[in-house]
Amino acid sequence: MPTFFEKKQLVTPGELLAEGDYLLGDNTYLEENKVYASRIGLVDCENKRVNVVALRAFYVPKVGDLVIGAVIEVGFNGWTVDVKSPYTALLRASDVLSRPFKPQNDELSQVLSAGDLIVAKIASYDRAHDPQLTVSEPGLGKITRGQIMRVTPTKIPRVIGKKGSMISMIKQETNCQIILGLNGVILVTGKSPEDEELAITAIRKIEEESHTTGLTDRITQFLKEQKVKPEEKVE
Amino acid sequence: MNEKPEKLIDKKGLRLDGRKIDELRPLKLEVGVLPNADGSAYVEHGKNKILVGVFGPREMHPKHLSMADRMVIRCRYHMASFSVPERKSPAPSRREVELGKVIRESLEPSVFNDLYPRTGVDVFIEVLQADGGTRCASITAASLALADAGIPMRDLVVACAAGKVDDQVVLDLMDEEDKLGVADVPVAYMPSLNAITLLQMDGILAPEELEKAVNMAMDGCKKIYAMQKEALKTKYMTVKEVEE
Numbered sequence: 001m002p003t004f005f006e007k008k009q010l011v012t013p014g015e016l017l018a019e020g021d022y023l024l025g026d027n028t029y030l031e032e033n034k035v036y037a038s039r040i041g042l043v044d045c046e047n048k049r050v051n052v053v054a055l056r057a058f059y060v061p062k063v064g065d066l067v068i069g070a071v072i073e074v075g076f077n078g079w080t081v082d083v084k085s086p087y088t089a090l091l092r093a094s095d096v097l098s099r100p101f102k103p104q105n106d107e108l109s110q111v112l113s114a115g116d117l118i119v120a121k122i123a124s125y126d127r128a129h130d131p132q133l134t135v136s137e138p139g140l141g142k143i144t145r146g147q148i149m150r151v152t153p154t155k156i157p158r159v160i161g162k163k164g165s166m167i168s169m170i171k172q173e174t175n176c177q178i179i180l181g182l183n184g185v186i187l188v189t190g191k192s193p194e195d196e197e198l199a200i201t202a203i204r205k206i207e208e209e210s211h212t213t214g215l216t217d218r219i220t221q222f223l224k225e226q227k228v229k230p231e232e233k234v235e
Numbered sequence: 236m237n238e239k240p241e242k243l244i245d246k247k248g249l250r251l252d253g254r255k256i257d258e259l260r261p262l263k264l265e266v267g268v269l270p271n272a273d274g275s276a277y278v279e280h281g282k283n284k285i286l287v288g289v290f291g292p293r294e295m296h297p298k299h300l301s302m303a304d305r306m307v308i309r310c311r312y313h314m315a316s317f318s319v320p321e322r323k324s325p326a327p328s329r330r331e332v333e334l335g336k337v338i339r340e341s342l343e344p345s346v347f348n349d350l351y352p353r354t355g356v357d358v359f360i361e362v363l364q365a366d367g368g369t370r371c372a373s374i375t376a377a378s379l380a381l382a383d384a385g386i387p388m389r390d391l392v393v394a395c396a397a398g399k400v401d402d403q404v405v406l407d408l409m410d411e412e413d414k415l416g417v418a419d420v421p422v423a424y425m426p427s428l429n430a431i432t433l434l435q436m437d438g439i440l441a442p443e444e445l446e447k448a449v450n451m452a453m454d455g456c457k458k459i460y461a462m463q464k465e466a467l468k469t470k471y472m473t474v475k476e477v478e479e
């Protein structure tokens with residue numbers, strides 16, 4: 001049962017990865033007992049599971065995912081939300097109002113209008129239906145302040161780091177609140193625009209160097225250096 | 236154009252542009268050339284220059300064209316007015332509509348189109364300069380652009396033509412050979428899976444000549460496949476270099 005790759009090798013769609021008794025990971029498929037890659041990415045094998053970390057992919061909704069989206073349309077009983085995925089999401093009025101929705105008393109565009117950004121969770125989604133969102137949990141709802149940035153959805157796990165080590169470190173070092181939408185949209189809210197700017201540069205750096213080892217340490221180093229500089233200027 | 240040359244293959248077995256019988260034209264492939272598209276590729280195959288942009292998967296418009304069980308691929312093949320010696324009308328001709336269909340059908344088997352139902356992918360192929368074998372070069376580039384867009388695929392599709400010129404089976408026909416030759420056999424092929432996705436024939440060939448032409452085209456495809464993989468990797472190489 002051989003494998004045909006080195007760890008973290010760059011592979012293209014259709015490349016033969018392994019033959020025999022292997023489990024399929026992400027972005028792979030099986031044909032006549034052979035495992036092939038289906039996207040461009042970096043291969044890895046752990047416990048007989050061949051996995052390709054895609055370098056190029058789009059966001060596919062999953063129930064329970066936290067996402068950040070923009071309202072694109074106000075409808076009769078809800079809103080249409082762009083979550084940067086092949087499918088547009090729906091947010092129902094009754095979910096936001098947390099009481100029965102009556103079209104005669106409630107003007108939906110006063111609650112959320114086109115262009116508003118929201119943090120939401122995917123409440124339901126399957127092949128036949130567009131994703132439905134919910135904001136009925138603490139921390140979800142309309143975004144009122146902060147800055148938005150986008151990264152490739154596949155890089156979100158790297159921004160989180162092992163057990164959240166990377167993201168908690170950035171939060172601590174920059175004094176910013178960071179909300180990671182699994183669709184690749186990130187909300188950074190800090191006390192000052194400078195703090196937010198710093199967090200954003202750090203995340204951009206992670207995106208660029210997402211495949212290097214010891215990245216958390218280097219980002220810590222980077223943030224510490226950057227933080228010292230502005231203080232020097234003040235003195 | 237000049238008058239018809241007496242012989243398309245000379246005594247030494249060389250063709251009009253000095254190639255051997257089983258030699259490909261020089262090929263250049265580039266991936267990710269259009270930042271506004273989700274995926275893109277550019278190919279120079281001999282004098283052919285073709286640009287491909289891919290959008291999607293995204294919600295299908297108009298909605299009634301979407302399919303409940305799969306992703307729909309739409310393909311537009313278009314030749315620029317200046318792509319041929321005599322100005323071509325920019326309106327889509329019968330030939331272009333047909334080539335769009337042929338190219339779409341040769342790409343469809345390579346894409347996992349059942350993963351994202353109700354969505355659509357648009358493939359726009361713009362021929363900037365044509366010199367015979369544009370459909371093959373278009374397929375090669377379109378497949379790269381699809382991979383660049385992050386669409387899951389079974390394999391990259393490569394295409395290459397073979398044909399008959401002056402009683403000989405030759406690889407990768409150029410414009411003159413295509414027009415003055417006896418037959419043209421374009422083949423699209425998925426090398427890893429050893430599967431043919433397009434096989435056409437224009438002209439007259441004996442059964443054994445067809446077999447020879449198909450095999451020759453498949454060998455040509457394998458050579459292009461290596462370049463195709465290389466082109467795709469080059470775009471993402473920076474990531475790998477940082478890692479090392």
